[in-house]
Amino acid sequence: MKLQNKTTEIREKAKKHLSPVMTRVTELVIEKAKGARFWTADGDEYIDFVSGVAVNAVGHANDAMVDAIKKQAELFIHFGLNYGYYESAANLAEKIASITPGNLDTVFFSNSGGEAIDGALKLARAATGRPGIISFEGSFHGRTLGATAITASSSKYRKYYEPILGEVHHAPYPYPSQLKGVQEEEATSYCLHQLQKIFDLRIDPSRVAAVVIEPVMGEGGYFPAPPAFLQELRKITKQHGILLIFDEVQTGFGRTGKMFAAEHSGVNPDILVLAKALSGGMPLGAIVASREIHEKWPTGGHGSTFGGNPISCAAALANIHIIEAEKLVDRSKDLGARIVERLQQSLNGIQGIKEIRGLGMMIGLEFHEDIASHAVPVIKQKCLDHKLLIMNCGIQGQTIRLMLPLNINEVDLDQGLSILENAVKDTL
Numbered sequence: 395m396k397l398q399n400k401t402t403e404i405r406e407k408a409k410k411h412l413s414p415v416m417t418r419v420t421e422l423v424i425e426k427a428k429g430a431r432f433w434t435a436d437g438d439e440y441i442d443f444v445s446g447v448a449v450n451a452v453g454h455a456n457d458a459m460v461d462a463i464k465k466q467a468e469l470f471i472h473f474g475l476n477y478g479y480y481e482s483a484a485n486l487a488e489k490i491a492s493i494t495p496g497n498l499d500t501v502f503f504s505n506s507g508g509e510a511i512d513g514a515l516k517l518a519r520a521a522t523g524r525p526g527i528i529s530f531e532g533s534f535h536g537r538t539l540g541a542t543a544i545t546a547s548s549s550k551y552r553k554y555y556e557p558i559l560g561e562v563h564h565a566p567y568p569y570p571s572q573l574k575g576v577q578e579e580e581a582t583s584y585c586l587h588q589l590q591k592i593f594d595l596r597i598d599p600s601r602v603a604a605v606v607i608e609p610v611m612g613e614g615g616y617f618p619a620p621p622a623f624l625q626e627l628r629k630i631t632k633q634h635g636i637l638l639i640f641d642e643v644q645t646g647f648g649r650t651g652k653m654f655a656a657e658h659s660g661v662n663p664d665i666l667v668l669a670k671a672l673s674g675g676m677p678l679g680a681i682v683a684s685r686e687i688h689e690k691w692p693t694g695g696h697g698s699t700f701g702g703n704p705i706s707c708a709a710a711l712a713n714i715h716i717i718e719a720e721k722l723v724d725r726s727k728d729l730g731a732r733i734v735e736r737l738q739q740s741l742n743g744i745q746g747i748k749e750i751r752g753l754g755m756m757i758g759l760e761f762h763e764d765i766a767s768h769a770v771p772v773i774k775q776k777c778l779d780h781k782l783l784i785m786n787c788g789i790q791g792q793t794i795r796l797m798l799p800l801n802i803n804e805v806d807l808d809q810g811l812s813i814l815e816n817a818v819k820d821t822l
């Protein structure tokens with residue numbers, strides 16, 4: 395009774411004073427989380443297949459991260475990176491330079507993914523002196539105004555904010571599995587043709603500062619871009635002096651079975667945008683580019699009070715150390731393949747499932763359009779009733795996406811997958 399009261403009190407207070415603008419997926423009141431599990435104020439225990447939307451790659455409240463956070467907090471909590479240097483930020487920038495592809499060796503720290511995207515757009519414009527930005531239909535880049543302008547995964551994200559940012563053009567994203575019977579090569583050449591049409595009809599390539607792409611589309615539906623498309627994009631952007639920006643906010647740090655999704659195609663972007671799993675839960679984003687590009691950004695042209703916060707940087711260093719020491723990138727590749735295989739077998743032949751696909755532990759379970767809007771919410775609720783938190787994505791919300799911690803243990807994994815399998819079988 396007493397616990398119930400606590401839940402009600404917190405929920406009512408939150409409902410009264412937190413803005414209703416944010417979509418609330420559940421009404422749960424969370425008290426504690428550890429690994430792939432969390433507990434509510436009512437004392438109920440859940441398995442978490444969302445990980446704070448692909449943030450907690452090493453699980454909730456990882457001991458080594460908690461230690462690093464405590465240690466840094468005892469030294470100092472905030473200083474401001476424009477008033478000097480400190481060890482956690484310098485070490486993290488060096489670490490990022492050593493693990494990112496190509497010649498990306500210089501970092502600007504922000505507080506979130508969207509903020510880092512906005513900064514990357516500013517950097518691209520400043521470095522090239524050009525206004526144009528090309529991004530892709532179905533993509534999601536965040537909620538700040540620049541990120542909103544290049545996002546095209548739902549008109550609701552843009553409604554009421556128009557006109558947002560000038561000279562943004564959207565090209566189609568090559569997701570062959572969404573177009574029945576269309577092969578990867580066909581989708582690639584169609585999308586490259588449409589990009590050329592943008593150059594021919596709307597903006598001359600010499601006026602384009604950057605092309606921004608998620609190498610694996612996240613919020614838009616968990617679609618990996620064909621490597622050949624990214625390779626062609628690299629050639630085209632180089633040819634026209636356009637900067638290629640990879641948004642790896644969701645795909646970075648082992649999620650796709652490589653440290654960065656860029657490695658699947660061998661394409662080195664000019665600017666890499668990171669956040670989410672970078673710091674495993676502390677607010678942090680990063681704009682990573684070569685020294686040469688960063689030096690074209692005039693000093694004072696960008697900044698941040700909290701960006702590169704010492705605790706966030708210390709947490710990120712501990713987080714990356716765990717990913718490397720526990721070989722979680724390899725685990726993501728192997729375990730991801732095993733999960734996809736298990737789901738393909740256990741859900742084999744069930745009407746309504748369009749495709750089960752994955753790249754590492756970025757796994758999508760896509761349903762046919764005609765049933766998705768009814769079936770997916772029912773499956774989500776059934777999972778929640780059985781104490782599993784899952785989330786969906788896709789333009790019609792048609793894909794259940796699994797974002798498990800990369801170090802999830804076998805017991806939590808098996809229990810969670812069984813709940814999901816039963817919910818799907820029970821619904822379809």
Ligand SMILES: Cc1ncc(COP(=O)(O)O)c(C=O)c1O
Nearest residue numbers: 506507508534535536612643644
């Ligand atoms: C690919 C991608 N870019 C950018 C963002 C925005 O990140 P944040 O919510 O930290 O601003 C997200 C968030 O879901 C994302 O998935």
